[in-house]
Amino acid sequence: MAAVGALAILTVTLAACGGSEEPAGPPPAAAPMSSAPAAASNGVTTNDDVFGPACGQLPQGDAPGSLDNMGPQPVASAAATNPLLSTLVSAVTAVPGLADTLNSQQAITVFAPYNGAFDQVKTTMGDQAFNGLLSDQQQLNAILSYHVVPKRYDAAGLVEANKLTELAGGDVTIGGTADAPTVTDGKGNTATVLCGNIPTSNATVFVIDKVLMPAG
Template identity: 35%
Template structure:
């Protein structure tokens, strides 16, 4: 009789211990389902507005960016700074590519000054490039060292992300042969 009571008490104790664990497991699974997953393909509210000439997956990053008319000012600045070969020669990069509207936010005098100073232009452009491929799931709380040497941060969730808390990623995860491109709506300023 004593053996049965002890065994019953152990089973009851185990059941009392197991119920909270099971509920905790369900709670964490429920929480995991509430979190928005990172996009696996191209994403962003501005992707439909990006007109693309061709498939860019086999092109090096400069040629891939040139396929998008909305990135023409960035491509022009990259050529002017003589960075095309440098970016195309890297095996894996991520480019936070300001679109033409981003350049329109810069005052004319600032843009003329930037384009007239090759050293500063190179500094600004290389601040938009990270020397590794960044996947969408790394964007939620990212901190990356740029080719320029400064830090760049990303934040957000789902398909809504910001760079340095100011620039929106309007179309992301565009593939090139050696790069991932995230189109942004502001020109980033490297830290002084």
């Protein structure tokens, strides 16, 4: 109950302050790698299926953080090498056991806020409150778990499903198209996909431009 109360305070704070701050913009656009493919029944994707304006910022070849490097790894280990996700990785590692839990899951979908999404939350909350959030393991675990779907989807499958229940409980709504899906959280905030259909050994990853918040 204490974690729920803390999360409610956070979401109210964000809702109250959000209108006064200019959101951090997404990474500079790079040429899309490809359009999203037709839905796959099991949600598993390949490098050829990856799409989005920020995908070109990933390392190339077999360098750490490249598609070839991330693909064989479980999701938390893969994210740890992705330069777009360093703040998310810091948040995950602040919760003991969470990285191992994510790595041990089978067939999941992860909405991964890029670094600028956390910068936006930090600007809204202020440094002290943001650092307090990062040090509150229960509250942080609840927020991060709201970004994990216990079923594997590709972009077309997300759009077809329309509404998804997160690992932490609470729903998100998928809009847009398979080429440009959107994710709307419980507070009504809509995130866009910066790089989607990223394959890892146990998850399909969608890098998004906002931190998702449950309804309450």
